[in-house]
Amino acid sequence: MKKQKVLLVEDNELSSELGFSFLEEAGYDCRVAANGEEALHALRSGDFDLVLMDVEMPVMDGLTATRKIRAELKKDVPVIALSGHTSAEEHEKCIAAGMNDCVVKPFQKEALYAAIAKQLKKNGAAKKREEATAGSTAAGAVTDLTYLRSIARNNEGFFTSMIRIFTEQTPEDVKKLDAAVHECDFETIRTLAHKIKTSVVFVGADAHVQRELVEMEKLGEEKKSILRIAELFAHVKKTCTTACEELTLFLAGKNQKSSG
Amino acid sequence: MTRKTQMSIFIVEDNPMYSLYVDTLLKEQFNFKISTYESGEKCLKDLYLTPDIIILDYVLGGIDGLAVLSVIKKQLPDTPVILLTGQKDINTAIQLMKAGAFEYIIKDKDAPQKLADAIVRIEEEKSRKWKRFILV
Numbered sequence: 321m322k323k324q325k326v327l328l329v330e331d332n333e334l335s336s337e338l339g340f341s342f343l344e345e346a347g348y349d350c351r352v353a354a355n356g357e358e359a360l361h362a363l364r365s366g367d368f369d370l371v372l373m374d375v376e377m378p379v380m381d382g383l384t385a386t387r388k389i390r391a392e393l394k395k396d397v398p399v400i401a402l403s404g405h406t407s408a409e410e411h412e413k414c415i416a417a418g419m420n421d422c423v424v425k426p427f428q429k430e431a432l433y434a435a436i437a438k439q440l441k442k443n444g445a446a447k448k449r450e451e452a453t454a455g456s457t458a459a460g461a462v463t464d465l466t467y468l469r470s471i472a473r474n475n476e477g478f479f480t481s482m483i484r485i486f487t488e489q490t491p492e493d494v495k496k497l498d499a500a501v502h503e504c505d506f507e508t509i510r511t512l513a514h515k516i517k518t519s520v521v522f523v524g525a526d527a528h529v530q531r532e533l534v535e536m537e538k539l540g541e542e543k544k545s546i547l548r549i550a551e552l553f554a555h556v557k558k559t560c561t562t563a564c565e566e567l568t569l570f571l572a573g574k575n576q577k578s579s580g
Numbered sequence: 581m582t583r584k585t586q587m588s589i590f591i592v593e594d595n596p597m598y599s600l601y602v603d604t605l606l607k608e609q610f611n612f613k614i615s616t617y618e619s620g621e622k623c624l625k626d627l628y629l630t631p632d633i634i635i636l637d638y639v640l641g642g643i644d645g646l647a648v649l650s651v652i653k654k655q656l657p658d659t660p661v662i663l664l665t666g667q668k669d670i671n672t673a674i675q676l677m678k679a680g681a682f683e684y685i686i687k688d689k690d691a692p693q694k695l696a697d698a699i700v701r702i703e704e705e706k707s708r709k710w711k712r713f714i715l716v
Binding site for chain 1: 594595596597598600601604639640641666687692
């Protein structure tokens with residue numbers, strides 16, 4: 321596994337040495353900067369998993385540097401403040417500047433490790449979520465693209481086309497089904513319920529709507545209970561609308577990822 | 581009479597997602613010329629192109645699979661028609677086989693394999709017939 325990169329920003333040489341040795345000991349790939357300006361320079365030229373930032377430093381202090389990391393560099397890398405003050409006010413100041421946590425100096429090894437682990441874990445989980453929505457299978461509350469991914473294997477064009485067809489076709493089918501329910505057109509209700517039933521399987525929404533579609537298809541065939549059909553349709557419409565919204569978002573995220 | 585080098589297949593399926601699915605599956609495994617139709621009516625208009633195999637959905641908007649199958653069997657009695665359906669009803673299966681379906685496949689997770697197997701069987705039968713024709 322690749323070592324995680326930590327940037328230690330500290331003007332006091334002794335603190336810097338100590339911090340460096342702690343981080344190395346814990347297996348992090350550690351770089352040092354002597355003030356906020358050097359830190360910004362390091363962050364511009366490379367990516368870090370985490371920043372440990374002294375608050376009081378010459379040239380550029382830690383609060384200013386963090387504000388610039390967020391506003392100018394637009395980086396959401398976790399920043400942990402290293403502060404000589406223990407007050408709640410100091411802590412708030414750090415958070416307000418965009419820092420994620422605050423460790424009091426002189427720091428204990430364990431406290432430092434715990435604070436780093438907490439931030440890296442949080443960030444790791446967020447990244448995982450992001451990858452899941454943009455890259456592979458999870459789409460939302462109603463849809464689940466695991467099955468589609470499994471049949472598409474590496475055929476990305478097919479995978480995307482299927483989702484796109486669903487988002488284009490299903491609202492049309494639902495609209496036609498709505499009209500058929502209003503007109504008590506049982507034959508059309510039967511065939512459209514059947515058609516949508518096939519579609520929802522591909523986007524993994526069948527768990528939420530399959531039972532209703534099967535019942536609609538059956539009642540359509542038996543040409544009875546239009547009231548029950550209307551009731552079932554309301555659920556089908558709602559679920560399909562949510563599914564389309566989720567998948568449209570998924571496609572937008574995917575596009576953004578491939579173009580960005 | 582010359583034997584066509586590339587077989588042509590019709591897919592008749594009103595669900596564009598399933599249609600793309602079958603189209604993609606076949607392209608991965610076979611070298612066919614594939615035409616897709618969203619309704620039985622549209623497919624029937626193109627029967628003069630004499631496809632080698634027809635894959636037909638049973639539940640279609642407009643005229644249904646059974647009616648389409650009957651017309652195909654009148655016009656192209658030797659063209660194998662594979663029925664794909666979401667219905668597990670045995671009576672439907674019997675009705676379709678009686679009407680001349682080559683195979684009846686339920687659209688479940690095994691459908692892709694069953695479809696590929698059926699097509700391989702059709703190809704084998706065709707080549708046997710062709711060999712007999714040459715020997716005679």
